[in-house]
Amino acid sequence: MKLLIKRFTAVCLVVSVAVLVACSTDDATDSATNSEITAQNCVVGAPLVGRAPRVVATVAPITSLVAQVVGDTGASIVGLVPEGTNSHTFEPPPSAAAVLEQADVVFMNGLVLEEPTKDLAQSNIGTAAVLCELGTFVLPESEWLYDFSFPKEGGKPNPHLWTNPPMAKQYAEVVLQVLSGLDPTNAAQYQSNFNLVAEQIDQLDAAMAVATLTIPATARLLLTYHDAYGYFAKHYGWTVVGAIQPSSFDEPTPKDVADLIAQVRERKVRAIFGSEVFPSSILDQIGAETSTRYIDVLRDDDLPGVSGDDAHSWQGLMQFNFITMIEALGGDASALRALSMALPVADSARYTQ
Numbered sequence: 001m002k003l004l005i006k007r008f009t010a011v012c013l014v015v016s017v018a019v020l021v022a023c024s025t026d027d028a029t030d031s032a033t034n035s036e037i038t039a040q041n042c043v044v045g046a047p048l049v050g051r052a053p054r055v056v057a058t059v060a061p062i063t064s065l066v067a068q069v070v071g072d073t074g075a076s077i078v079g080l081v082p083e084g085t086n087s088h089t090f091e092p093p094p095s096a097a098a099v100l101e102q103a104d105v106v107f108m109n110g111l112v113l114e115e116p117t118k119d120l121a122q123s124n125i126g127t128a129a130v131l132c133e134l135g136t137f138v139l140p141e142s143e144w145l146y147d148f149s150f151p152k153e154g155g156k157p158n159p160h161l162w163t164n165p166p167m168a169k170q171y172a173e174v175v176l177q178v179l180s181g182l183d184p185t186n187a188a189q190y191q192s193n194f195n196l197v198a199e200q201i202d203q204l205d206a207a208m209a210v211a212t213l214t215i216p217a218t219a220r221l222l223l224t225y226h227d228a229y230g231y232f233a234k235h236y237g238w239t240v241v242g243a244i245q246p247s248s249f250d251e252p253t254p255k256d257v258a259d260l261i262a263q264v265r266e267r268k269v270r271a272i273f274g275s276e277v278f279p280s281s282i283l284d285q286i287g288a289e290t291s292t293r294y295i296d297v298l299r300d301d302d303l304p305g306v307s308g309d310d311a312h313s314w315q316g317l318m319q320f321n322f323i324t325m326i327e328a329l330g331g332d333a334s335a336l337r338a339l340s341m342a343l344p345v346a347d348s349a350r351y352t353q
């Protein structure tokens with residue numbers, strides 16, 4: 001019997017001989033908004049009979065984590081959001097409806113990241129299929145972060161939990177529970193896949209903590225174009241000085257830019273970061289005006305290499321982004337460079353390009 005209890009929603013998965021019964025109750029502290037978002041989230045109704053699960057995921061880093069828990073159990077997995085696109089504004093093509101229609105489970109980030117995909121999923125998935133918003137599931141509303149790019153009045157919390165390794169591990173653990181519920185005959189295999197992935201996540205987390213200590217606390221400052229490191233910064237004791245991208249995903253106003261330039265000067269920010277997913281001339285301008293290094297290679301949701309490479313994974317992506325940030329801020333990333341991020345479990349996902 002497995003019991004999975006979250007702070008904001010009590011969810012029970014009761015496994016008997018052949019039937020898995022699910023129930024969900026909201027506790028008294030739950031707000032209306034959150035209970036709407038989390039109602040029936042990640043709850044498995046009954047196990048599949050006689051076939052492997054058909055799994056769908058959204059953004060590439062999450063697809064990678066899910067694929068590694070899936071391993072070679074025979075479950076199929078498709079990632080819906082093409083790499084290198086803006087996942088915050090992505091509208092799924094009509095062809096995605098057919099993929100969703102076949103799905104037994106759809107793993108999304110949630111926290112209002114992929115609403116068009118969620119809408120399409122809700123109108124196309126079968127009645128027994130599981131919709132699982134991982135971020136919404138693991139993070140209580142009291143810990144949601146709001147910031148410049150994701151202001152509270154916009155109603156969308158910062159959704160980037162997966163750049164924080166312990167939260168990525170929580171995602172993988174929920175994936176483990178859901179897949180084991182759907183496909184109990186492979187539960188031991190899912191568990192052993194999860195254990196291998198979790199071990200690598202822990203190693204990456206420990207190495208990042210070591211690398212962080214090589215940068216003075218006052219210099220652990222992040223100014224990025226895309227605001228993807230809020231939970232990461234909280235975990236490692238870094239400070240997000242700001243982000244350039246407004247909640248509208250348009251360009252920032254001249255006043256916003258002037259404020260950031262003032263902050264970069266005042267706090268002696270050592271480097272500012274852009275990404276290939278979100279090209280911007282504004283960071284160039286801030287870098288030039290403040291004589292600060294501008295690093296424009298953070299990859300956001302875009303996994304390094306190509307499908308089949310070890311680096312083409314959540315681990316490869318985080319290792320690359322973390323090394324880039326540590327070294328640009330003058331730190332020593334050797335603990336991160338020393339990690340072997342060879343995939344412990346084969347990834348058979350079909351990634352949309």
Ligand SMILES: [Zn+2]
Nearest residue numbers: 088160226228
């Ligand atoms: Zn993002």
